[in-house]
Amino acid sequence: MDLPPDVHLKDLCLDGRLNEALVEMAVLGSKVRFRGYDALVTECVRRKAHRVGQLVHAHMLKTRYRPSVYLDTRLLIMYDECGLLDDARELFDGMPQRNVVSWTAMISAYSQRGCQIETMVLFRLMLQTGLFPNEFTLATVLASCVNAHGIVHGRQVHSVAIKNNYESHVYVGSSLLNMYAKGSEIHDARIVFEMLPERDVVSCTSIISGYAQLGLDEEALHIFQKLFKQGMECNYVTFASLLTALAGIAALDYGKQVHALVIRRQLPFYVVLQNTLIYMYAKCGNLLYSRRVFDNMPEKTVTSWNAMLVGYGDHGLGREVLCLFNSMKDVKPDSVTYTAVLSGCSHGGLAEEGLEIFDKMVNDKELQPKMGHYACIVDLLGRVGKIEKALEFIKNMPVEPTIAMWGSLLGACRVHGNFSVGEYIAQELLHVEPKNAGNYVILSNIFADAGKWEDVIRVRDMMKGRTILKEPGRSWINLNKTVHTFHSSDRSHPQKDKVHAKVRELYEKIKEIGYVPNLSCVLYDVDDEQKERMLLGHSEKLAIAFGLMYSYEVGILRITKNLRICVDCHNFAKFVSKMSGRELSVRDCKRFHFIANGTCSCGDFW
DNA sequence: ATAGGGTTAG
Incomplete structure (x- = not known):
């Protein structure tokens, strides 16, 4: 019985003897058939041997071998995996026939390199030829629609997925929900997630990290807790996303629990997790632990x-x-x-x-x-x-x-009492972003500090009739594994009356040792008494009061705030620390403030 | 043969 001439070539490839296989190819000349070429290309992909790959391709052309769609596609994938995008495209353009796999491989080459436009263009061309995309194609295309702009295309791809009945496929589903989350449409992401008939690590992790990346840290924690109870599989990506969320809410106790889980499971890529742990402990105010994790890292x-x-x-x-x-x-x-x-x-x-x-x-x-x-x-x-x-x-x-740059300089003008430059910058800023309340607040502070009260009134008048957007202030404190969140003038917390009374009590006490409320922090057109009431309703004051009421140990009181702390609350905290002898740590969106004995580690600059 | 999630900063 005659053996096909290139059987030996295939065996050499399977043995990983690429050089000998190359010699065999040259010696066989036009006797190389499908099985030989296929084995050669496979070995080139495995080794990322693009030079040999090009030689194999050249050999086909020279010997006038006509590769099948399958083999052309394998060559295309070889070029892509070896980083030769242009060669892959040239081959693709010259292919006499293409199937779904060829198209998907070509699209994937662009998608993985972040070429969003080319990905979409090719996908449309594919649809125009009348070919139907499969679950691979859809997952690939959706993976490149991961920003604010991509979501426009992503929605269209979503409808293609529905038409072809792939919406509920695990891979397509996780790409879809990730696409919506990255496009800030977390609600749509959640709907896709809830409708998935089966979930795996990736789809579960996607929804958790989706919340975390949008800063919806508590929601990320909640859905993790729910899925974890249902027995979801976790890997290092899951825990990395979760730890980011826990860092956001400064949930030290949960953070330690996750740390323990991670140690118990001995997960791979522990380095990545340790990096996240360093970050989490630092954001929770526990620098000692950050440093210990850091020092103990073997790599x-x-x-x-x-x-x-x-x-x-x-x-x-x-x-x-x-x-x-x-x-x-x-x-x-x-x-x-x-x-x-x-x-x-x-x-x-x-x-x-x-x-x-x-x-x-x-x-x-x-x-x-x-x-x-x-x-x-x-x-x-x-x-x-x-x-x-x-x-x-x-x-x-x-x-x-950038606007942020001007904003930071404006803040500096306030601290250093430079109201000429401050006013100049503020005017610019009020022009560029007239709806940002923060700029008005700082400008008002600058004038108030300089005693220019008629200008404070002028700033207030400027705000009239404009819609001022301000992210609502929110502060929280972690006590007994519970996040207690307070909003300005909070009327929703179950202990609201007691908390407000406590703020009032602190206020009376610290007034005796020199605290004066800074009314220029309030920009509403109300009388001074009302301003005082509004100041006392600031969320960080509520959180501080709550913390003093319910933390019996003498340790440091840790408060977290979503925005920058205001001048008055900063001052309030300093006086409270002096009066009560307690140490306070306030983490605002910019940095930590360690407040003890009436002074703050930030030196009143933030 | 082709597919999905992730760490630090802002």
């Missing part, structure tokens, strides 16, 4: 260093940031590292050091400074009162200043 990635640097920076520990940064060995700082270090210097009041590092970064030319880095420098100069210099820096930047 660190740049993300580990970044997370630790961010932790120190959030706590205003500039010296520790610098010390850690200078001890970075075997790891190259990346763009995030510099953001963390510069922002750490800023929060720690180390302007000179920060500027030096920025110069070093510019001179090294390895990393191009980005908007975030420039913003840190503006913040840094503003902090030490070099307002004019910051203005000059902004004018000389190679990038357009």
